[in-house]
Amino acid sequence: MHTRLSIDHAFNTYHQMIKQKHLDLASMKELPESHAWSSSLDESPSNASSTPDSVPVINLKDPNAMKLVGHACKTWGVFQVTNHGVPTNILEEIEAAGRNLFALPIQQKLKAARAPNGVSGYGVARISVFFPKLMWSEGFTIIGSPYEQARKLWPDRYSKFCDVIEEYKEEMNKLAQRLMALMLGSLGVTMEDVKWGGTQAGSSCPAALQLNSYPACPDPERAMGLAAHTDSSLLTILHQNNTSGLQAHKEGTGWVTVPPIRHALVINVGDLLHILSNGLYPSVLHRAMVNRTQHRLSVAYLYGPPSNVQISPLSKLTDQVHPPLYRPVTWSEYLGTKAKHFNKALSSVRLCAPLNGFADANDHNGVVPVG
Numbered sequence: 001m002h003t004r005l006s007i008d009h010a011f012n013t014y015h016q017m018i019k020q021k022h023l024d025l026a027s028m029k030e031l032p033e034s035h036a037w038s039s040s041l042d043e044s045p046s047n048a049s050s051t052p053d054s055v056p057v058i059n060l061k062d063p064n065a066m067k068l069v070g071h072a073c074k075t076w077g078v079f080q081v082t083n084h085g086v087p088t089n090i091l092e093e094i095e096a097a098g099r100n101l102f103a104l105p106i107q108q109k110l111k112a113a114r115a116p117n118g119v120s121g122y123g124v125a126r127i128s129v130f131f132p133k134l135m136w137s138e139g140f141t142i143i144g145s146p147y148e149q150a151r152k153l154w155p156d157r158y159s160k161f162c163d164v165i166e167e168y169k170e171e172m173n174k175l176a177q178r179l180m181a182l183m184l185g186s187l188g189v190t191m192e193d194v195k196w197g198g199t200q201a202g203s204s205c206p207a208a209l210q211l212n213s214y215p216a217c218p219d220p221e222r223a224m225g226l227a228a229h230t231d232s233s234l235l236t237i238l239h240q241n242n243t244s245g246l247q248a249h250k251e252g253t254g255w256v257t258v259p260p261i262r263h264a265l266v267i268n269v270g271d272l273l274h275i276l277s278n279g280l281y282p283s284v285l286h287r288a289m290v291n292r293t294q295h296r297l298s299v300a301y302l303y304g305p306p307s308n309v310q311i312s313p314l315s316k317l318t319d320q321v322h323p324p325l326y327r328p329v330t331w332s333e334y335l336g337t338k339a340k341h342f343n344k345a346l347s348s349v350r351l352c353a354p355l356n357g358f359a360d361a362n363d364h365n366g367v368v369p370v371g
């Protein structure tokens with residue numbers, strides 16, 4: 001059964017102060033100053049022309065899938081999967097559900113606004129508080145049952161939406177467990193080696209479902225859809241509609257677009273897998289850009305461990321020469337840390353300072369502007 005995440009409280013201290021700005025972005029003819037980011041956004045990969053470097057695409061039916069997944073996690077922290085077993089009609093349904101939701105009038109959406117100290121519901125990107133400018137996007141977060149929020153949006157016809165969400169979460173949970181087994185397997189670890197892995201076969205771990213909408217933007221070069229961040233999950237499964245916008249950051253390369261591939265899913269390594277793997281699989285910094293003509297939608301499934309489980313570097317991966325680099329944290333504790341320290345969260349749970357004196361690769365030496 002679902003353990004409901006006890007993270008609502010984790011967000012309150014920092015977020016109760018924010019006055020959220022809800023604008024009807026789709027109706028704007030010009031980019032308001034509140035949403036105009038500086039022009040330094042367009043940092044293209046330095047070697048774009050010489051060595052084409054692109055995010056790996058892995059066929060999960062490939063007999064070599066485990067090795068390929070391991071390599072992708074080590075070198076990129078992000079990859080796309082095909083032949084993942086999620087029925088295509090379910091992908092189409094979740095996209096339609098998101099489209100319907102964001103097409104509602106703003107007054108209606110605000111009926112399901114995320115409470116200032118809450119985590120579920122409609123609102124601006126939660127990380128907005130760390131930036132001086134607002135993002136060109138709106139989001140809807142679902143933790144646990146979608147029922148309560150859906151009823152506020154569609155008082156007498158919420159059940160279709162709820163059914164689609166529940167069905168999608170079920171498929172995502174199955175895929176997330178398969179991916180975890182591949183990721184751990186590629187580290188020489190089995191699901192049984194992690195306390196919460198093998199024990200409750202078939203049961204689901206808690207997760208957050210984040211629907212994102214990026215309306216067409218009158219001035220896309222100066223706007224930011226979703227600012228650079230890493231996910232606090234173990235792993236994230238992302239479905240994007242057929243509109244480009246997602247970019248991943250790779251050391252030594254820079255920002256690389258993760259192109260939409262029909263029916264493929266994007267997999268991100270999150271901060272908790274970074275910790276679990278003792279830094280062998282670094283979480284990926286990513287962001288979403290917007291464009292002038294197309295409405296972009298994405299659905300992120302952030303998969304994490306049961307809320308009472310402490311995540312720490314796997315003992316199989318540590319020894320005298322490779323000491324554990326992170327202290328144990330639960331998911332909800334880490335979310336609280338993230339809500340407070342944002343891109344410094346990972347280094348704030350780090351035990352020993354790395355030799356080069358910098359915090360973590362993940363901190364990207366200031367690539368993420370903190371407002």
Ligand SMILES: C=C1C[C@]23C[C@H]1CC[C@H]2[C@@]12CCC[C@@](C)(C(=O)O1)[C@H]2[C@@H]3C(=O)O
Nearest residue numbers: 126127141208210229231232233302338
């Ligand atoms: C379980 C989670 C994980 C959250 C917070 C909470 C609910 C929604 C997730 C996201 C989704 C969008 C990016 C992010 C950075 C955000 O602002 O909200 C994520 C954040 C995190 O990964 O830290």
Ligand SMILES: O=C(O)CCC(=O)C(=O)O
Nearest residue numbers: 210212240246288298300
């Ligand atoms: O819209 C995207 O492609 C990215 C969304 C994302 O990073 C998130 O929801 O965490």
Ligand SMILES: [Fe+2]
Nearest residue numbers: 229230231286
């Ligand atoms: Fe993300």
